[in-house]
Amino acid sequence: MDAENRKIPTHEVTYLRLRDMILYGRLEPGAPVTIQGLVSELDAGMTPVREAIRRLTAEGALRPQGNRRVAVPQLTGRVLDQIAFARLTVEPKLAELAAAHLSPPLIDRLQVLDNTVDRAIQAGNIPDYLEANHAFHFALYDASDAVVLVDIARSLWLRFGPSLRVVCAHYGSDALPDRHHEALAAMRAGDAGALVRAITSDIAQGMDQVRQAIATGEI
Amino acid sequence: MDAENRKIPTHEVTYLRLRDMILYGRLEPGAPVTIQGLVSELDAGMTPVREAIRRLTAEGALRPQGNRRVAVPQLTGRVLDQIAFARLTVEPKLAELAAAHLSPPLIDRLQVLDNTVDRAIQAGNIPDYLEANHAFHFALYDASDAVVLVDIARSLWLRFGPSLRVVCAHYGSDALPDRHHEALAAMRAGDAGALVRAITSDIAQGMDQVRQAIATGEI
DNA sequence: ATTCAAGAAATTTGATCAAATTATTGCCGC
DNA sequence: GCGGCAATAATTTGATCAAATTTCTTGAAT
Numbered sequence: 303m304d305a306e307n308r309k310i311p312t313h314e315v316t317y318l319r320l321r322d323m324i325l326y327g328r329l330e331p332g333a334p335v336t337i338q339g340l341v342s343e344l345d346a347g348m349t350p351v352r353e354a355i356r357r358l359t360a361e362g363a364l365r366p367q368g369n370r371r372v373a374v375p376q377l378t379g380r381v382l383d384q385i386a387f388a389r390l391t392v393e394p395k396l397a398e399l400a401a402a403h404l405s406p407p408l409i410d411r412l413q414v415l416d417n418t419v420d421r422a423i424q425a426g427n428i429p430d431y432l433e434a435n436h437a438f439h440f441a442l443y444d445a446s447d448a449v450v451l452v453d454i455a456r457s458l459w460l461r462f463g464p465s466l467r468v469v470c471a472h473y474g475s476d477a478l479p480d481r482h483h484e485a486l487a488a489m490r491a492g493d494a495g496a497l498v499r500a501i502t503s504d505i506a507q508g509m510d511q512v513r514q515a516i517a518t519g520e521i
Numbered sequence: 522m523d524a525e526n527r528k529i530p531t532h533e534v535t536y537l538r539l540r541d542m543i544l545y546g547r548l549e550p551g552a553p554v555t556i557q558g559l560v561s562e563l564d565a566g567m568t569p570v571r572e573a574i575r576r577l578t579a580e581g582a583l584r585p586q587g588n589r590r591v592a593v594p595q596l597t598g599r600v601l602d603q604i605a606f607a608r609l610t611v612e613p614k615l616a617e618l619a620a621a622h623l624s625p626p627l628i629d630r631l632q633v634l635d636n637t638v639d640r641a642i643q644a645g646n647i648p649d650y651l652e653a654n655h656a657f658h659f660a661l662y663d664a665s666d667a668v669v670l671v672d673i674a675r676s677l678w679l680r681f682g683p684s685l686r687v688v689c690a691h692y693g694s695d696a697l698p699d700r701h702h703e704a705l706a707a708m709r710a711g712d713a714g715a716l717v718r719a720i721t722s723d724i725a726q727g728m729d730q731v732r733q734a735i736a737t738g739e740i
Numbered sequence: 741a742t743t744c745a746a747g748a749a750a751t752t753t754g755a756t757c758a759a760a761t762t763a764t765t766g767c768c769g770c
Numbered sequence: 771g772c773g774g775c776a777a778t779a780a781t782t783t784g785a786t787c788a789a790a791t792t793t794c795t796t797g798a799a800t
Contacts, residue, residue, distance in 0.1 A: 360579035
């Protein structure tokens with residue numbers, strides 16, 4: 303039964319599952335993450351769960367609480383400013399690098415992903431929106447072939463994932479940032495500068511949304 | 522015997538030890554890192570070693586090789602460019618943020634660290650240089666109180682640590698970047714702009730050194 | 741007879757689990 | 771409140787299994 307499962311080790315699968323739980327906000331900020339809890343929830347052994355937790359802690363997705371426990375971090379204004387600063391330098395750069403490698407089939411794939419984003423927004427389906435939005439951005443970034451910067455971007459997304467989910471739940475999915483149409487138009491036109499500007503706006507908008515939620519104490 | 526050691530869990534100690542081995546170039550680029558090897562070398566159990574490896578892999582300090590093994594990554598020009606780009610945005614920003622929190626005692630401590638750097642350079646002691654240089658930069662960065670950006674900087678340093686060691690071994694310690702005097706003068710003068718420029722030069726110089734070594738095939 | 745290659749055995753290394761140990765938390769009686 | 775006891779959870783070890791690599795063997799072709 304584990305014919306194909308045997309290719310991917312349990313600790314990797316466990317990591318991916320826990321990572322998605324954080325990334326798509328199925329764990330809210332402040333939620334404690336216990337080893338034993340995950341052992342029974344994901345029914346994996348203790349070692350794979352431990353490794354997944356360590357990896358995500360190293361990526362900033364989880365925070366050690368001093369007393370050997372870890373929890374999903376709560377975003378503060380200070381932390382958000384740092385995330386925004388880093389995103390606004392790294393991700394536009396990734397878009398610029400990706401622009402040099404864009405092919406019609408890739409643009410089509412991005413279009414499909416963005417259609418999913420639109421549908422999720424219209425349906426008010428937040429989990430789907432978060433997943434599709436993430437997929438859109440990283441499909442683009444992966445084309446940059448800049449692994450180091452993509453790693454940094456991934457880590458940053460993990461840091462605001464849980465809070466973004468909360469923000470969406472409060473404000474609904476209407477006011478969500480979506481400069482993807484602009485971005486796609488720029489890609490089709492082969493205009494790297496316009497692509498960079500679209501991505502930059504998208505990020506700035508998203509970060510502002512979270513910033514306001516923090517300022518008004520909603521998170 | 523482990524009376525005070527018991528406060529810090531083994532997996533944490535193991536992580537720090539392995540991290541320093543990478544950071545200060547005691548493992549050279551391309552070197553394989555085996556679990557069992559570390560179990561006997563660091564004499565820790567298998568689980569702590571596994572966790573240390575996972576954490577460092579997540580930080581980009583180690584690279585999975587497809588076949589369940591990990592190794593110290595070999596720097597390529599492409600990767601170095603990304604590291605340089607990220608360092609040149611993150612670390613000057615950290616210096617700028619730190620400038621607002623600089624106190625005379627901290628500046629004195631930085632001076633002491635830089636003296637150690639100078640002594641190591643004059644003595645041609647590369648391991649000491651690497652350690653003191655790292656300590657100088659991160660004592661400054663830590664003052665920024667910007668944990669997210671410091672995490673990113675740490676990860677970047679881990680990525681070039683092993684190669685920097687090789688470069689130093691080739692070129693000797695004379696041509697090593699050291700704009701620390703400028704930086705310290707700027708701190709004493711309370712000139713944040715000058716501090717940022719000094720740190721920027723220091724980084725640019727260091728990255729260029731490594732870039733040349735890669736270009737001439739020395740790494 | 742020598743060389744080379746394919747395949748099998750042995751060795752090394754990684755993955756996973758279960759049990760024993762140790763720390764932390766929270767409750768209960770004082 | 772305070773101190774200790776029970777419950778919960780994290781840490782660590784060692785054993786066992788699985789995968790990958792290396793070494794050894796064997797047999798066919800030259």
